[in-house]
Amino acid sequence: xxxxxxxxxxxxxxxxxxxxxxxxxxxxxxxxxxxxxxxxxxxxxxxxxxxxxxxxxxxxxxxxxxxxxxxxxxxxxxxxxxxxxxxxxxxxxxxxxxxxxxxxxxxxxxxxx
Amino acid sequence: xxxxxxxxxxxxxxxxxxxxxxxxxxxxxxxxxxxxxxxxxxxxxxxxxxxxxxxxxxxxxxxxxxxxxxxxxxxxxxxxxxxxxxxxxxxxxxxxxxxxxxxxxxxxxxxx
Numbered sequence: 001x002x003x004x005x006x007x008x009x010x011x012x013x014x015x016x017x018x019x020x021x022x023x024x025x026x027x028x029x030x031x032x033x034x035x036x037x038x039x040x041x042x043x044x045x046x047x048x049x050x051x052x053x054x055x056x057x058x059x060x061x062x063x064x065x066x067x068x069x070x071x072x073x074x075x076x077x078x079x080x081x082x083x084x085x086x087x088x089x090x091x092x093x094x095x096x097x098x099x100x101x102x103x104x105x106x107x108x109x110x111x112x113x
Numbered sequence: 114x115x116x117x118x119x120x121x122x123x124x125x126x127x128x129x130x131x132x133x134x135x136x137x138x139x140x141x142x143x144x145x146x147x148x149x150x151x152x153x154x155x156x157x158x159x160x161x162x163x164x165x166x167x168x169x170x171x172x173x174x175x176x177x178x179x180x181x182x183x184x185x186x187x188x189x190x191x192x193x194x195x196x197x198x199x200x201x202x203x204x205x206x207x208x209x210x211x212x213x214x215x216x217x218x219x220x221x222x223x224x225x
Contacts, residue, residue, distance in 0.1 A: 033213065042200050042215035043156065056210035090155065097211050100146070104155040 004093050004105035012111045018079045021108045025072040025093030031055075032074045033102065034066060035090040043090055049074060050097050078110075086112045115139045117216035119201055124222045125191055133186045133219045135201035143204040145177050145184045150218070151197045159186065159199075188221075196223045 005024045013019050025032050031050045035043035045058035049068035063079040072093070078085060088109050092102035117137045125131040135145070144163040148156040160168055162177035162184060174187040188195055198218040205212045 035215075040218075042202075042217045045212050045214060048211055048213075056207070056212050058212060058214075092156075100144070100161040101158040102213070104157065106155050 004091060004103050006089075006091055006105040006108050008108060009106070010109045010111075012113065013081050014113050015081055015083060017081050017112075018077065019081060019110065021076045021078075021089050021091075021110070023074045023076070023091035023093075023105055025074065025091070026103055027072060029072060029093035029095055029103070031094040031097055031099065032068055032072075033092045033094070034074075034076045035092065036060075036085075037088040037090055037107070039087075046076070048097070055097060081112045083112050086110060115203070115205065115214050117201055117203060117214065119199075119216045119219045121217070122220045122222070124224065127191055127193060127223055127225050129191050130187065130189050131191060131221065133188075133199050133201075133221070135184045135186075135216060137182050137184075137201075137203050137216075139182075139203050139205055139214065141205040141207055142179070142182075143206040145175070146202045146204065146213070147173075147175055147186045148200045148202060148215075149197050150200065156200065191223050193223050193225065196221060 033048040034046040037043045047057040048055045052068045068074040088107045090107045092104045094102045119135045146161045147159040150156045160175035177184040200218045202215045
Protein backbone atom coordinates (compact mmCIF):
# COMPACT_ATOMS: atom_id res chain seq x y z
CA UNK A 1 0.00 0.00 0.00
CA UNK A 2 1.56 3.29 -1.10
CA UNK A 3 1.28 6.37 1.04
CA UNK A 4 -0.01 9.82 0.19
CA UNK A 5 2.15 11.64 -2.33
CA UNK A 6 2.21 15.29 -3.38
CA UNK A 7 3.76 17.21 -6.22
CA UNK A 8 5.67 19.32 -6.67
CA UNK A 9 7.85 19.37 -3.55
CA UNK A 10 8.71 23.04 -3.89
CA UNK A 11 7.29 25.82 -6.01
CA UNK A 12 8.06 29.49 -6.48
CA UNK A 13 5.47 31.84 -7.95
CA UNK A 14 4.97 35.58 -8.19
CA UNK A 15 2.08 37.58 -6.83
CA UNK A 16 -1.02 37.46 -9.01
CA UNK A 17 -0.16 34.13 -10.63
CA UNK A 18 -2.16 30.93 -10.36
CA UNK A 19 -0.93 27.59 -9.01
CA UNK A 20 -2.10 23.98 -9.06
CA UNK A 21 -0.89 21.53 -6.44
CA UNK A 22 -1.48 17.80 -6.77
CA UNK A 23 -2.09 14.98 -4.34
CA UNK A 24 -2.43 11.24 -4.75
CA UNK A 25 -4.36 9.62 -1.92
CA UNK A 26 -3.98 6.12 -0.61
CA UNK A 27 -5.92 3.63 -2.65
CA UNK A 28 -9.45 3.19 -1.34
CA UNK A 29 -9.50 6.50 0.51
CA UNK A 30 -12.59 8.40 -0.62
CA UNK A 31 -11.87 11.50 1.42
CA UNK A 32 -9.16 14.08 0.89
CA UNK A 33 -8.55 17.24 2.86
CA UNK A 34 -6.22 20.14 2.15
CA UNK A 35 -4.41 22.23 4.72
CA UNK A 36 -2.23 25.33 4.73
CA UNK A 37 0.56 25.38 7.30
CA UNK A 38 2.51 28.57 7.94
CA UNK A 39 5.88 28.30 9.60
CA UNK A 40 5.53 27.57 13.32
CA UNK A 41 1.76 27.18 13.12
CA UNK A 42 -0.69 24.31 13.00
CA UNK A 43 -2.26 23.16 9.74
CA UNK A 44 -5.27 25.31 8.75
CA UNK A 45 -8.19 23.44 7.19
CA UNK A 46 -8.91 24.64 3.65
CA UNK A 47 -11.53 22.12 2.53
CA UNK A 48 -12.46 18.47 2.31
CA UNK A 49 -13.66 16.45 -0.66
CA UNK A 50 -15.63 13.25 -0.46
CA UNK A 51 -16.36 11.28 -3.62
CA UNK A 52 -15.53 14.27 -5.80
CA UNK A 53 -17.73 16.78 -3.97
CA UNK A 54 -16.71 19.47 -1.50
CA UNK A 55 -17.89 18.39 1.93
CA UNK A 56 -16.59 21.14 4.20
CA UNK A 57 -14.65 24.37 3.96
CA UNK A 58 -12.54 26.46 6.28
CA UNK A 59 -12.12 30.23 6.32
CA UNK A 60 -10.44 30.55 2.95
CA UNK A 61 -11.59 32.79 0.08
CA UNK A 62 -13.09 31.39 -3.13
CA UNK A 63 -9.80 31.80 -4.97
CA UNK A 64 -8.85 28.57 -3.20
CA UNK A 65 -10.61 25.78 -5.06
CA UNK A 66 -10.21 22.07 -5.47
CA UNK A 67 -11.01 19.00 -7.46
CA UNK A 68 -11.09 15.33 -6.60
CA UNK A 69 -10.92 12.62 -9.24
CA UNK A 70 -12.18 9.01 -9.26
CA UNK A 71 -8.62 7.68 -9.32
CA UNK A 72 -7.92 8.99 -5.76
CA UNK A 73 -6.02 12.02 -7.00
CA UNK A 74 -6.92 15.61 -6.22
CA UNK A 75 -5.87 19.17 -6.91
CA UNK A 76 -5.70 22.41 -4.99
CA UNK A 77 -5.91 25.52 -7.17
CA UNK A 78 -5.08 28.97 -5.91
CA UNK A 79 -5.77 32.00 -8.10
CA UNK A 80 -4.44 35.55 -7.77
CA UNK A 81 -1.62 34.52 -5.45
CA UNK A 82 -0.78 36.81 -2.56
CA UNK A 83 2.42 37.00 -0.53
CA UNK A 84 0.58 35.55 2.49
CA UNK A 85 -0.15 32.39 0.52
CA UNK A 86 3.47 31.35 1.05
CA UNK A 87 3.21 28.22 3.19
CA UNK A 88 3.42 24.44 3.26
CA UNK A 89 0.34 22.89 1.66
CA UNK A 90 -0.60 19.47 2.95
CA UNK A 91 -3.14 17.01 1.72
CA UNK A 92 -4.47 14.19 3.86
CA UNK A 93 -6.58 11.21 2.88
CA UNK A 94 -8.94 9.09 4.93
CA UNK A 95 -11.33 6.21 4.40
CA UNK A 96 -14.44 8.10 5.44
CA UNK A 97 -15.69 11.63 5.98
CA UNK A 98 -15.18 11.53 9.72
CA UNK A 99 -12.34 9.16 10.18
CA UNK A 100 -10.19 8.77 13.25
CA UNK A 101 -6.99 8.86 11.29
CA UNK A 102 -5.90 11.06 8.43
CA UNK A 103 -2.82 10.15 6.41
CA UNK A 104 -0.80 13.20 5.44
CA UNK A 105 1.41 13.67 2.42
CA UNK A 106 4.84 15.32 2.68
CA UNK A 107 3.50 18.65 1.48
CA UNK A 108 4.30 21.23 -1.17
CA UNK A 109 6.30 24.27 -0.07
CA UNK A 110 4.90 27.29 -1.97
CA UNK A 111 6.81 30.56 -2.01
CA UNK A 112 5.11 33.65 -3.44
CA UNK A 113 7.42 36.53 -4.35
CA UNK B 114 -15.63 31.10 16.69
CA UNK B 115 -13.53 28.01 17.13
CA UNK B 116 -10.40 28.07 19.28
CA UNK B 117 -7.90 25.59 20.69
CA UNK B 118 -5.21 26.32 23.24
CA UNK B 119 -2.11 24.30 23.98
CA UNK B 120 1.25 25.28 25.46
CA UNK B 121 3.76 26.51 22.92
CA UNK B 122 6.78 24.65 24.34
CA UNK B 123 7.55 21.86 26.79
CA UNK B 124 10.95 20.53 27.82
CA UNK B 125 11.52 17.18 29.52
CA UNK B 126 14.28 14.70 30.26
CA UNK B 127 14.75 11.39 28.51
CA UNK B 128 12.86 8.64 30.35
CA UNK B 129 10.46 11.06 32.00
CA UNK B 130 6.71 11.55 31.54
CA UNK B 131 5.21 14.65 29.97
CA UNK B 132 1.61 15.82 29.61
CA UNK B 133 0.48 18.22 26.88
CA UNK B 134 -2.86 19.86 27.56
CA UNK B 135 -5.42 21.09 25.07
CA UNK B 136 -8.52 23.13 25.76
CA UNK B 137 -11.04 23.99 23.10
CA UNK B 138 -14.06 26.15 22.44
CA UNK B 139 -16.03 24.88 19.48
CA UNK B 140 -19.49 24.07 18.23
CA UNK B 141 -20.33 20.77 16.60
CA UNK B 142 -17.59 18.91 18.48
CA UNK B 143 -17.17 15.34 17.29
CA UNK B 144 -13.78 14.20 18.60
CA UNK B 145 -10.25 15.14 19.58
CA UNK B 146 -7.15 13.90 17.76
CA UNK B 147 -3.43 14.22 18.36
CA UNK B 148 -0.77 14.44 15.68
CA UNK B 149 3.02 14.45 15.82
CA UNK B 150 5.15 16.40 13.37
CA UNK B 151 8.92 16.32 13.16
CA UNK B 152 10.71 19.29 11.60
CA UNK B 153 10.40 19.07 7.84
CA UNK B 154 8.03 16.13 8.07
CA UNK B 155 4.32 15.49 7.66
CA UNK B 156 1.92 15.23 10.59
CA UNK B 157 1.35 11.65 11.70
CA UNK B 158 -1.65 10.43 13.63
CA UNK B 159 -1.16 9.44 17.26
CA UNK B 160 -4.58 9.00 18.87
CA UNK B 161 -8.26 9.90 18.83
CA UNK B 162 -10.90 10.33 21.53
CA UNK B 163 -14.61 10.66 20.82
CA UNK B 164 -15.80 9.70 24.29
CA UNK B 165 -14.68 10.72 27.76
CA UNK B 166 -11.81 8.75 29.18
CA UNK B 167 -8.33 7.51 28.52
CA UNK B 168 -7.08 5.82 25.36
CA UNK B 169 -3.73 4.06 25.55
CA UNK B 170 -1.48 3.22 22.62
CA UNK B 171 1.93 2.01 23.72
CA UNK B 172 3.89 4.82 25.34
CA UNK B 173 1.26 7.38 24.36
CA UNK B 174 -2.09 7.93 26.05
CA UNK B 175 -4.77 10.50 25.35
CA UNK B 176 -7.57 11.73 27.57
CA UNK B 177 -10.78 13.60 26.87
CA UNK B 178 -13.34 15.33 29.06
CA UNK B 179 -16.15 16.62 26.87
CA UNK B 180 -17.85 18.42 29.76
CA UNK B 181 -14.66 20.38 30.45
CA UNK B 182 -13.75 20.84 26.77
CA UNK B 183 -10.33 19.54 27.71
CA UNK B 184 -7.96 16.83 26.68
CA UNK B 185 -4.35 15.87 27.08
CA UNK B 186 -1.66 13.74 25.51
CA UNK B 187 0.57 11.79 27.88
CA UNK B 188 3.95 10.59 26.69
CA UNK B 189 5.77 8.09 28.89
CA UNK B 190 9.35 6.83 28.87
CA UNK B 191 10.39 9.76 26.73
CA UNK B 192 12.96 9.11 24.03
CA UNK B 193 15.08 11.59 22.10
CA UNK B 194 13.11 10.79 18.96
CA UNK B 195 9.97 12.15 20.66
CA UNK B 196 11.34 15.68 20.17
CA UNK B 197 8.77 17.11 17.76
CA UNK B 198 5.70 19.32 17.57
CA UNK B 199 2.44 17.91 18.86
CA UNK B 200 -0.93 19.18 17.68
CA UNK B 201 -4.36 18.64 19.11
CA UNK B 202 -7.15 18.81 16.57
CA UNK B 203 -10.92 18.86 16.96
CA UNK B 204 -13.28 17.26 14.51
CA UNK B 205 -16.35 19.39 13.91
CA UNK B 206 -19.44 17.99 12.26
CA UNK B 207 -22.19 20.15 10.76
CA UNK B 208 -25.40 19.11 8.99
CA UNK B 209 -23.56 18.02 5.91
CA UNK B 210 -20.08 19.30 6.39
CA UNK B 211 -16.94 18.47 8.26
CA UNK B 212 -13.90 20.34 9.50
CA UNK B 213 -10.72 19.38 11.32
CA UNK B 214 -9.30 22.31 13.26
CA UNK B 215 -5.73 22.15 14.56
CA UNK B 216 -4.19 23.94 17.50
CA UNK B 217 -1.01 25.93 17.02
CA UNK B 218 1.11 23.09 18.38
CA UNK B 219 3.36 22.29 21.32
CA UNK B 220 7.05 21.95 20.63
CA UNK B 221 8.50 19.19 22.81
CA UNK B 222 12.22 19.13 23.46
CA UNK B 223 13.58 15.96 25.06
CA UNK B 224 16.98 16.38 26.70
CA UNK B 225 19.41 13.60 27.58
